[in-house]
Amino acid sequence: GCSTKNPAPSDGETVGAQNEESGGEKKDTLTVALTSEPPSLTTCDHDSIVGVYMNLLTYNGLMRVDHETLEVVPDLAESYTVENETEWTFVLKDGIKFHDGSDCTAQDVAASIEWAKTFPGSANYTRNIKTIEAVDDKTVKIVTEVPYAGLPADLAYHYNFIVPEELIESGHDFNSEPVGTGPYKFVSWQYGDSLNFVGFEEYFDAERKASIPNLVFKIIPEGTSRTIALEAGEVDFVYDVPSADVERLKSDEKFEVKEITSVENFFLGINLEKEPFNDVNVRQAINYGINREDVIAAALNGYGASNYTAIAMGYEGDTDAGAAVYDLDKAKEYLDKWGGDPSSIVLPIICSNETKVAVATVIQSNLSKLGIQVEVVSTDTATYFADWEAGNYTGLISSWSPSNSLTYVQRYHSDRALTYPGSLKDEEVDKMVRDAESTIDDTERIGKIKTIVETVNGLAPQISLYQPLMFRAYSADLGGVTASATGYVGFNDMYWK
Amino acid sequence: MAEKTIEIKDLVVEYRTRSGVVQALNGLSLSIEKGKTLGLVGETGAGKTTAGLAVLGLIPSPPGVIVSGEILLNGKDLRALTDKEMDQIRGDAVAMIFQDPMTSLNPVMTVGDQIAEAIKIHEGLNHGDALKKAEEMLEMVGIPRERAKEYPHQFSGGMKQRVVIAIALSCTPGLLIADEPTTALDVTIQAQVLEMMKGLKEKYEMSMLMITHDLGIVAEICDEVSVVYAGRVVEHGTLADVFDNTRHPYTEGLFNSLPNIENQAEKLKPIRGLMPDPTDLPLGCPFYPRCDHAMEICRTKKPPKVYRNETHFVECHLYNEQNIGDKEEKWR
Amino acid sequence: MSNSSSPLLEVKNLKKYFKTPKGMLHAVDDVSFTIDRGRTLGVVGESGCGKSTTGRAILRIVEPTEGEILFDGEDIRSLGKDQMRRMRTRMQIIFQDPFSSLNPRKTVSETIAEPLKLNGIITDKGKRMERVAEIMEIVGLAERLYNAYPHELDGGRRQRIGIARALALNPQFIVCDEPVSALDVSIQAQILNLMDELQEKMGLTYMFITHDLSVVHYFADDIAVMYLGRLIEKAPAKELFRNPVHPYTQALLSAIPVPSIHNQRKRILLKGEITSPVDPKPGCRFASRCPYASSRCHSEEPQLKEIAPGHFNACFLNE
């Protein structure tokens, strides 16, 4: 087995054990198993994690999330200043080039964000931006509607990644040919099979320039098949390892397994409009009645951290003050407080994949001890989202990993009711969220967020369950693998040892 | 004594099926002199086809088993031959025509090829020559040679039967076994085919075993008749012997069952009852349950052969050497 | 009831065409005849000449294309479905194949009882059973076969069931579609005798279809010869055998093998076989095989004419 020098390694010879490098020549290709096909490569046209992986390769935003610290730091921007509460100025770094060779200027930035605003899907990340203009080639000025602390984080989101203005105007199809400033250049996409990228030589950030020139993504939907492909040497990196395979891979010295506690929070979403779940006592009973340890053991083979709070743990501002714990007596107390007959409570939970089904199954088993009846309903993703959006559900298992704590607590604001389960129609909380949003000062804001979390902990609008341990398994020869709790992977940081 | 083309001695054949052992032939004997035609007459299930298949060594096995007996073709014991040697004999020294022309031909092979196949096997001709000869054979049975390229479904029943005959005759066999060759055909066609067979038989000086249940056909083309009942020949003789000096009650019954064009007035006198169950034959005479003249001895003892003359014998307890000649000749 | 001296069945210009992929198949083409009460009409002809179709068309098992069928003076073709169903109690059919004409899933008694039940003739089950036993006795079926299935029986017995089924309704008229041709001679004779007896006893009228001339000779009063959908000759049985007029009838008669070694007949061998009944060419349909065919025969269709009392013929030769 050996590597190919060819930048497009889908030509038919890359079969077999590639990773058994016998000295000398260094591999120049990294093959990654992808769980599913990205729906789109256009930044503002999708909200899928796989799509984001692809976007992160070819694009940059003004800001980015630091994978290790989870802090929002400048990316294309050299720096930014907050002129007054609603006016922000960003200055671009020097020597930023697009893949097509043109320079990236402030005009491009402004045009990109204006463009993003035209996509309905990006609304949550663009609607606070009132105006954006290029002051000069290097400087961009953004004015927000209200004082808005979430702006840097929003700008780090893929919706707001930067593309060449020229191409926007010419109606370029970014889906079939992404052109950005990112560390990798898009080469080809064999639908259903693979995507190929090649390192971008003129990447503006010398430190984060791609070290492995060729990057191949193989679409392998079956978890078991992914692991086997890794073991057989057909792929070098698997970012979604089925928990059942973790032990074996760990004990195999040909592979490294990196374990990260994700900030992705899995929760039982409850439709607060429905009887009797509009009663906080019922929700709390459920909250206290679910044994997170069981859930983690069964659904995740024990690879996860339980969470009883109203926010993903690990963010600044998280707190378990006032949070539930597993306590059947307490749960029963809440049921008594509610006063109804527990056996009259029927909670159908919709699940869009196997893990969620597993989670719901444990919940079913747990809550049956309280006499609450749970129905596990597994649906496909589309139905799941459709039911969710239509409010046509009682319970659902969902997860969320926003890039920062503010974004997380924003979901408890009542005007997000349509989109998020768990939106409280609670004026008090609304006010608190709006207050935190407009607090630009970090420390002050985080304090406010903490208060929000404390408050919401007691209301149980959504029942947090766990944050999974994520496993990246990869060839032991691969170096530079960073572990980000957000789930993102920096392929450009990786190198062959 | 004239040379015998085929001689079957005491042939016993059984079909060992799930529902019992069918005793198809119970010591059947027959012989045909060179150039002569023997008619084998009997009801359904009497074992006529089985006898023909036995000669060719084609009794389906399982379930068929030749238990005992001899089959001599020109004096050679066929039962002693290997499969390969039998293949050499089939179609060459002995050929057989089957009852149903509709199913006797391979539907996906041209008739020319089907005739040529036998020629290729036995005369070692190449395909082209064999085909040419096949076309000649076709013409001989009255089908234009151009039609050799056609498939069986393009032929009518009568023509198919001619093709089957052409196949059988293609290597000028010494013995032709014709198993009810015209039963499936209309009378006018039957007449054509019989006429043709008669001519060809003479032309090739073949011996022929004509299996049929139609006494009319026997009268027309056979020299001798064997009447079979439950796997045994119960009466045998020349045409004159059997037709004019009928002795066996079964043969008598057969004649009386026939509506006769010549004298209509009489009512038919059918044989009572049915052939016995071949898995459970009566101890004595198999015809005994249906016989009007049945005696006690018929029930328990198999009747011996009684000869009326050199060529004519019956197996019936009614007769012995003394009384067998008594009956008057009668005209039919 | 109309006058008993009129014929029981009168068929006028009966036609039955079948639509086939190759064209219109003239199975029965303009056939007319009558059958008197208590008599038997034998219908003979080669395979495919339309004998069965004629029989079936008379019972309206197949719907005639054209023509008139008067049964006991009543025009059958104008009857509605229910009336026709009632009419069928008076006209019945017995089929050629004793294997395929019996429902293998019904026992002997069920088969015989069915017409009684369906037509509501005997509604009481016990009485019906008695009647079935009676009929079985009439046709010579042993009582012990009461609950036997057809496949357990031999051809002769099966044919008796077919006859019993037809008799159950006490019909006046029975179409017998080659009821004995599948049987061995000895059995055939048993059945023929039975049918003969029944006719005498019950005054039945038969239309007896067969291709075996010696059988009709024995059995029928009148004989109709069909060729390719046409009726070409019809005469009393004796007359027909003594004096066949149509060349085809002559050939047909001469072709019968006679089970006797003394009076063998002179054969008239016909060339070729019956041709396709699909869109037949004008002219006599027998012309292509007829030894006497003239050019007229190829262009003009001979009509059935009475050449002697009761003797009809369709051929130009004898005009």
Add this chain to the structure above:
Amino acid sequence: MGNTSSDLSKKYKKVSPVREVMSLLVRNKAAMAGLIFLILLVGVSLSADLLFDYESQVVEQNISERLQWPSAEHLFGTDEYGRDLLARVVHGSRLSLSVSFVSVLASLIIGGILGAVSGYYGGLLDEIIMRITDIFLAIPMTLLAMVIVAALGASTTNLIISLSLSAVPTFARIVRSSVLTVREVEYIEAAGAIGAKDGTIIFSHILPNCIGPIIVQTTLRVAAMISNTAGLSFLGLGVQAPAPEWGALLSAGRNYIRDYSYLTFIPGLAIMLTILALNLLGDGLRDALDPRLK
């Protein structure tokens, strides 16, 4: 054929066709093995509730005992939720069998009626029905079932609906062609001649005589259904958790195929043996019902 004395003893006693077929079937060892297996299976599935309590043993999880290899205590081991696999397989048999039986039955009834009507009456009605079945037959069955389940949403009922719908055209075809064959047979004409109405002819004469190929096809279809259900479960379109349908068990176990192979092996084997038994039985019935072999 013979008139032995045993015939007399049968007087006024009908030999049921079922008995007759059985007596033929008994001689076929493989088919009998299949039949016995199926009878046992049906027995087990009927007594599933007596053997294992659904709530406490099939659904109830016992995380502390998860993923235990087969042992004396858990003959088939435990699954990832610590549930006894034996209990789940036993209860699963009921689900798997009933889903496939019910869907085959439904499609048999609908398809049977369509096919019978179409074959018997012919003409325009036949043409219409056949063109419609053409359309459905042009879609591979798995895909058809998939689309329907996806559209209606995954649930046991919808699964049955989609499986039945996808098999209707096949049955319509089979029944139609048997009807066409039987229709031409003279006893149908005879029935008409003695005054039977269409309904009587179809239900009392035609259908009982088509039953052979239909029964054979039914057994083989049930087998196909089980395998289809398993496939749909694999795609997440099958029976809902925690119902222990076999396909779902097999499909859920696939994540553990490397280390806990019994989790796939046991349900896989159950599916396989059942399909095998149905096939053996179907083949045996085909032979037993074949009139030529009688």
Add this chain to the structure above:
Amino acid sequence: MIKFIIRRLLSLIPVILGVTFFVFMVMQLAPGDAAKLLLGEGATQEQVEELREEMGLNDPVIVQYVRYMVNFCKGDLGTSYATKRPVADEVFSRFPYTFNLSIVAGIVSILLAIPLGILAAVKQNTFFDNISMVISLVGVSMPIFWLALLLVLAFSLNLGWFPVQGADGWKSYVLPAISLGFMNMASIARTTRSSMLETVRQDYIRTARAKGVPKRDAIVKHAFENALIPTITVCGIQLGQLLGGSVLTETVFAWPGIGRLMVQSISSRDVPMVLGCMVVMTVCFSVVNLLVDLLYAFVDPRIKAMYS
């Protein structure tokens, strides 16, 4: 013959109309609003409404269907809701993979099954017969995806002979083709065996033997071609199964074919894509059936006569 082919091809039209109509209607039952799916979350009600109007989703279903078919005739299968690419492009870029795999699986299974079936028939009730029929039964009985996984474990992981996934090079065809074709092989072998057993009982085989054709030749020359006829039917049916089975196989082997595309599209309610896949599969299946019918004519002169 040409006329027959043309007629058969024309008869595809109502089938395609029917299939699209049915799938179109069924997909209407599915929950999920196409416009919302296209826009993604965060879209306002007006935006959704606007898009619905633009896409004609507010028109009666029949109108939508007719519009779909009109575009269909122009070769426009619509735009995928999920990928926003033209469905035709996507489907046709995926189709060759499924087609190739099915062909390989089909051909291999036929080539293996027919001799197996014949041998089993010829050696009826021998060890060979029994063992090959057991294998066939296992083949018919084994859930496809289970077999696929076991194959991967055995041949890719443990032996390293064949790749685990993907579609590059002949090696990558081996395992998917086996797992896809095994079931077909089994059914075809069984049918071949029983139709062989049936044909050797026919009268014309007896005729052939009677003219001196040795047993082996009688089987090879006379029985085989006739026995082929039911086998061809089964092959035709099995090809449909292949297309259906490809959904599962493609998922296990990460095969970039149309089966997986369809699973994906179904779960993302991508109606145009589902329709597109269905149409392609249907046409493919129907064309295969047409070929099967032509093959009949090739093998059986009686049928040929019917067509000409």
